[in-house]
Amino acid sequence: MIVDSHQHLGGCFVFDHHVSAEELIGYMDGAGVDASxxxxxxxxxxEAGVHDQIAALAQKHxxxxxxxxxxxxxxxxxxxMREAERCVKMGFRAVKIHPLGHACPVTAKDADKVFEAAEIFNLPxxxxxxxxxPMTLPSVIVPRARRHPELKIVLxxxxAYVYSGEAELVAKECPNVYLETSWVGAPHRVRSFIKSIGAGRVMFGSDLPDNMENELTKYRSIKTLSKEEMDMCLGETARELFRL
Ligand SMILES: [Zn+2]
Known part of the structure; x- marks a missing residue:
């Protein structure tokens, strides 16, 4: 089972993206991705409207x-909390904070509610x-990861590119931190993650539909991975974490 652990639907005025339902499903079919x-x-x-569209798409597929x-x-x-609870009732499996896109570093007081919701609803x-x-440096999460050791946190x-070494260090220091590998520059960095923290905390994600095949290739080009490690990173780690 292949799980893309990072996808979007709808428009974005911060990064000028738009992903339609047809595009998402079409690329999943083309790349052999079972679930996103x-x-x-x-x-x-x-946000609420897009949450509704995601719920409707989940019902359709x-x-x-x-x-x-x-x-x-x-x-x-x-x-x-009202919107988070509404999503949980529709079956949503995780909560996201985007320090750059939301203009909210994880150290900000306003970010408290994201982690509080995760605890209340038991979500990664x-x-x-x-x-x-600097507000998106992997190390910025360390105090919260240590304060909430039971919380599962996905970087x-x-x-990405130059800070993947720091993300690896954070995951080594914090056993509750997972790594999702979209936009990580090269296969050898992914190989290093798996060697450092094990395939059980490393997962494939693509962020945009036309990046799916590219991100899958990053894993498949690592010829030293065992079948078990490959299966974990491409789907099992996410399946377990998000309780699919
Ligand atoms: Zn994204």
Whole structure:
């Protein structure tokens, strides 16, 4: 089973993206991706509407689409919790904070509610890392990861390009931190993650539909991975983490 652990639906005025349902399903079919974890982009002013679209798409494609909550944390606590609870009731499996796209570092007071929601609803938290330094440095998450050792935290993009080494260090120091590898520059960095922390905390993700095949190739070009490690990284790690 192949699980894309990082996908979006709808529009984004921060990064100028738009992903339609047809595009998402079409690329999944083309790349042989069985299931995708899907969230709104950080640059949307209709989070609830996109959450509804994700839920509708999940109903239309049973077992293939799973929702992730993404709400700009610069809103009132009650409004945040209300929308998060509504998503949980629709079957959503994780909550996301995008320090750059939401303009909210994980150290900010407003970010507290993201981690509080994760604890209340027992969900993993995805934190965007990489593009947007310094507030998106992987190490910024360490105090929260240590304060909430029971919380599972995914570093989306695992620091991307130049900060992947730092993401690896953070994951080595914090056993509750997972690495999702979209935009990590090269296969040898992914190989190093797996060697350092094991395939059980490393997972494939692509972020955009036309990046799916590219990200899968990054794993498949590593000829030293065992079949078990490959299966874990391409699907089993995410399946277990998001309880699919
Ligand atoms: Zn993304």
């Amino acid at each position: 974890m899907v969230m709104p982009f950080p640059g949307t002013d209709e 049973p077992g293939r689409i799973f929702g992730m909550i993404s709400i700009n944390p610069h809103c009132g606590r009650d409004a945040y 938290v995805l934190v965007h890392t990489g593009l947007g330094v 989306s993009h695992a620091g």
